[in-house]
Amino acid sequence: MAKCPPRNDWFQRAPDVGGVQRFEAFFAGHGYNLHRHDTYAIGQTLAGVQSFQYRGGWRHSLPGGTLVLHPDEIHDGEAGTESGFHYRMMYIEPALIQQMLGGQPLPFIQTGLSSDPRLFAATGVLLRSLDAALDPLEEQDALFDLAQALNTVSGVTRARQSFDYVAAQRAREYIHSALERNVTLEELAQHSGRDRWSLSRDFRLLFGTSPYRYLTMRRLDRVRALLIQGQPLVNAALIAGFTDQSHMTRQFSKTYGLSPARWLKLQGR
The missing domain is CATH 1.10.10.60 (Homeodomain-like)
Known part of the structure; x- marks a missing residue:
């Protein structure tokens, strides 16, 4: 039997809107080395098998499910079969999720994969097409629905922790104002009104990564x-x-x- 000719990797990125980055891609084999980012990575495999290492094990995403990679979790990506994999993904800033959930620990899907239809439907609205921008109100509604679905589906019961959302938000805003120079934790603590180690802990809890x-x-x-x-x-x-x-x-x-x-x-x- 003749083998199928190799297909070239490709990547299409939609314009960034409101803290959400959306893209579609195909990889015939190896996609990404081990890496991490400080956003949620949420998406759907459209064809093939999308295999990746995540939290100590191999995961395999198939069409019909949802990938939910938590901020700052190490992962990679490659084709699970010789036919390659085709997928759509979006990166969402944890601060956006915080705004919709009212300041609480970020939802967490332990395995990085979910078969819940509520999460699949909410994700699908935002990934429906990269060719045309969503109506602004439609996008905001879809983000709210996604945040609620994440919170419901996460299934992880965590004890309520004491944290200062306002102080962490002040520190986040200060970072945005100082990208071109060195910033110390002491500076952030002084600006936020929170002691530095409490601020460091709160920042990780609320925004999914460290201040640095x-x-x-x-x-x-x-x-x-x-x-x-x-x-x-x-x-x-x-x-x-x-x-x-x-x-x-x-x-x-x-x-x-x-x-x-x-x-x-x-x-x-």
């Missing part, structure tokens, strides 16, 4: 935007607040599982 990781990720967001605009790697690194290009490249590869050069190639650049 959050700062690094926002810098990498800026790097990607600058690269899309055509800036050279070295310029993008310095403008975004990294010490040099090699520092940025290390952080980029650790975060996305791809080098900046391969990421740009997948964008068609």
